[in-house]
Amino acid sequence: MxxxxxxxxxxxxxxxxxxxxxxxxxxxxxxxxxxxxxxxxxxxxxxxxxxxxxxxxxxxxxxxxxxxxxxxxxxxxxxxxxxxxxxxxxxxxxxxxxxxxxxxxxxxxxxxxxxxxxxxxxxxxxxxxxxxxxxxxxxxxxxxxxxxxxxxxxxxxxxxxxxxxxxxxxxxxxxxxxxxxxxFFIKVAPANYQPQGWTQAHSQQNAPVVNKNWQQMLQTPYFYLIFFMLGTGAFSGLMIASNASSIGQNMFGLSSVAAAFYVSLYSLSNCAGRVVWGTVSDKLGRNRTLDIIFSVIILAFMAFLFIPTQAGFAIGIIALGLCFGGVMGVFPPMVMENYGPIHQGVNYGIIFVGYSSAAFFAPKLTADILVNNNGSYTYAFYIAIAVAFVGLALNMIYKFTKQRQSNN
CATH class of the missing domain: 1.20.1250.20 (MFS general substrate transporter like domains)
Known part of the structure; x- marks a missing residue:
C-alpha cells in the first residue's frame, strides 16, 4: 500500500x-x-x-x-x-x-x-x-x-x-x-489515503470520520437535510440555466446576440464558482460557505427585481452562476465528511437525486409562469427567493443539530 x-x-x-x-x-x-x-x-x-x-x-x-x-x-x-x-x-x-x-x-x-x-x-x-x-x-x-x-x-x-x-x-x-x-492515468484511490505530511488533525473539517453505507446514511437526520439543501441550492441555478436568454430578452430588453453573451457569461461564472467556493469551503467550512451562497442567491434575485437595467441583469447572472457552481462544488465533500470515503460513490449518487428533482421542477415551473404572466418572470424570482430562504433555514437546522451532537 x-x-x-x-x-x-x-x-x-x-x-x-x-x-x-x-x-x-x-x-x-x-x-x-x-x-x-x-x-x-x-x-x-x-x-x-x-x-x-x-x-x-x-x-x-x-x-x-x-x-x-x-x-x-x-x-x-x-x-x-x-x-x-x-x-x-x-x-x-x-x-x-x-x-x-x-x-x-x-x-x-x-x-x-x-x-x-x-x-x-x-x-x-x-x-x-x-x-x-x-x-x-x-x-x-x-x-x-x-x-x-x-x-x-x-x-x-x-x-x-x-x-x-x-x-x-x-x-x-x-x-x-x-x-x-x-x-492510462486513472488509478483507484487507496483506502484511507493521506498525502505526505498531512493528518486528519490538520484539517479544518476535523470531525471524526465514520464510514456509513447507504442504509445507515438514510437513518441519519443529516441525510434529509443535505438532500433538500442540495435541491434548494440547485433550484435557482437550474432555473436560470434553462431560461437565461429568455429572461434577458423578455424582461431586460436585450437583443438575442446580447442575451447569448450573457448565457456564456453564466456558464463561465458557473465554472469558476465550483473552484472558488470549493476552495473557500475548505477554509471556512461547508456550512458557513452555504450560508453565504444562499444569501447571495437571494440578493441576486433582488437585483433582477429592483434593478431593471442591463446592469441588474449582469449582476444577477454572474452571482447566480457563481452560486450554482458553488453548490455543485460544496456538497460532494460535505457528504464525504458526514458518511466517510468508503461508500462515497453510492451515498452521493443517492443524495444527487435531490439535484435531479430540482432539475425536473425548476425549468418547467419557470416556463409555466412565463406563459401565464405575459412574458414576465417576476413570480418565478419570488419563488426562487423563497426556496433560497428554505435552504438557509435547513442549513441552520443542520448546524444546530451538529452542535448538539458535538456537545453530547
Missing part, C-alpha cells in the same frame, strides 16, 4: 478525470445542436428536446451504479466505461434517422455514460484530497460545468462548415480518443 501511494500522482489523476468530464459535460451544449438537427431532419423542436429530457432523467441511475462500482474498487471501470459510452452515444447520434433512434443514442446511451463517468471520476478523485476536498471537488465539477464553453463553439463551427450529423460524429470520435488517453 505504501509503495502504491508513493507511485501515485494525485494531481495527474485530477487532470485526467477532469478531462473525461470535459467531454461528458458537452451534453449541456445541446442547444447548439437542437435547432440544426430539427431543421435537417424536419423534426419538431419538442421531439428533439425530448432527447435532452431523457438524458437528464436517467442521471440518478448511472450515478448510483457508478458509485456502487467505485466503492468496490472499480472506479476506473466506471470512469472510463462511462466516458466511452458517452462518446459512442454522441457518435451514433450522427447516424440517427428517427426521433426514437435519437432518444436511444443521445438520450439513453450518452445520458447513462455521463452519469457513470461523473460518479466514478468525482468520488474516486476527492478521496485523494482529504486535505483539499473542496478544491478537488470544485475542479472536477468545473470540468463538467464548463465543458459547454469549449464544445459549443467547436460544435457550431463544425455544423456551419459541414452539417450537424457530421459534427456529432467528429465530436463523438474525439471524446472517445480523449477518454482512452485519460484512462
Amino acid at each position: 505504501e509503495q502504491q501511494t508513493r507511485n501515485l500522482n494525485r494531481w495527474l489523476m485530477l487532470i485526467a478525470s477532469t478531462s473525461i468530464l470535459l467531454c461528458t459535460g458537452a451534453i449541456y451544449a445541446f442547444s447548439v445542436f437542437a435547432g440544426p438537427l430539427s431543421a435537417a431532419k424536419n423534426w419538431s423542436m419538442s421531439e428533439v428536446m425530448t432527447a435532452f429530457a431523457i438524458n437528464s432523467a436517467v442521471g440518478p441511475i448511472p450515478m448510483i451504479l457508478g458509485g456502487f462500482l467505485t466503492d468496490r474498487g472499480l472506479a476506473k471501470w466506471s470512469s472510463v466505461l462511462g466516458g466511452l459510452l458517452f462518446g459512442l452515444g454522441f457518435f451514433l447520434t450522427g447516424y440517427v434517422t428517427s426521433p426514437l433512434m435519437l432518444y436511444v443514442t443521445y438520450g439513453l446511451l450518452s445520458g447513462f455514460g455521463q452519469g457513470l463517468a461523473y460518479s466514478g471520476c468525482l468520488s474516486n478523485t476527492i478521496k485523494l484530497f482529504p486535505d483539499k476536498k473542496g478544491l478537488a471537488s470544485g475542479i472536477i465539477t468545473a470540468g463538467m460545468g464548463g465543458a459547454a464553453i469549449i464544445s459549443a463553439p467547436i460544435g457550431n463551427h463544425l455544423i456551419e462548415r459541414f452539417d450537424v450529423l457530421y459534427a456529432f460524429q467528429i465530436l463523438g470520435c474525439t471524446y472517445i480518443a480523449v477518454v482512452i488517453v485519460a484512462s
Whole structure:
C-alpha cells in the first residue's frame, strides 16, 4: 500500500478525470445542436428536446451504479466505461434517422455514460484530497460545468462548415480518443489515503470520520437535510440555466446576440464558482460557505427585481452562476465528511437525486409562469427567493443539530 501511494500522482489523476468530464459535460451544449438537427431532419423542436429530457432523467441511475462500482474498487471501470459510452452515444447520434433512434443514442446511451463517468471520476478523485476536498471537488465539477464553453463553439463551427450529423460524429470520435488517453492515468484511490505530511488533525473539517453505507446514511437526520439543501441550492441555478436568454430578452430588453453573451457569461461564472467556493469551503467550512451562497442567491434575485437595467441583469447572472457552481462544488465533500470515503460513490449518487428533482421542477415551473404572466418572470424570482430562504433555514437546522451532537 505504501509503495502504491508513493507511485501515485494525485494531481495527474485530477487532470485526467477532469478531462473525461470535459467531454461528458458537452451534453449541456445541446442547444447548439437542437435547432440544426430539427431543421435537417424536419423534426419538431419538442421531439428533439425530448432527447435532452431523457438524458437528464436517467442521471440518478448511472450515478448510483457508478458509485456502487467505485466503492468496490472499480472506479476506473466506471470512469472510463462511462466516458466511452458517452462518446459512442454522441457518435451514433450522427447516424440517427428517427426521433426514437435519437432518444436511444443521445438520450439513453450518452445520458447513462455521463452519469457513470461523473460518479466514478468525482468520488474516486476527492478521496485523494482529504486535505483539499473542496478544491478537488470544485475542479472536477468545473470540468463538467464548463465543458459547454469549449464544445459549443467547436460544435457550431463544425455544423456551419459541414452539417450537424457530421459534427456529432467528429465530436463523438474525439471524446472517445480523449477518454482512452485519460484512462492510462486513472488509478483507484487507496483506502484511507493521506498525502505526505498531512493528518486528519490538520484539517479544518476535523470531525471524526465514520464510514456509513447507504442504509445507515438514510437513518441519519443529516441525510434529509443535505438532500433538500442540495435541491434548494440547485433550484435557482437550474432555473436560470434553462431560461437565461429568455429572461434577458423578455424582461431586460436585450437583443438575442446580447442575451447569448450573457448565457456564456453564466456558464463561465458557473465554472469558476465550483473552484472558488470549493476552495473557500475548505477554509471556512461547508456550512458557513452555504450560508453565504444562499444569501447571495437571494440578493441576486433582488437585483433582477429592483434593478431593471442591463446592469441588474449582469449582476444577477454572474452571482447566480457563481452560486450554482458553488453548490455543485460544496456538497460532494460535505457528504464525504458526514458518511466517510468508503461508500462515497453510492451515498452521493443517492443524495444527487435531490439535484435531479430540482432539475425536473425548476425549468418547467419557470416556463409555466412565463406563459401565464405575459412574458414576465417576476413570480418565478419570488419563488426562487423563497426556496433560497428554505435552504438557509435547513442549513441552520443542520448546524444546530451538529452542535448538539458535538456537545453530547
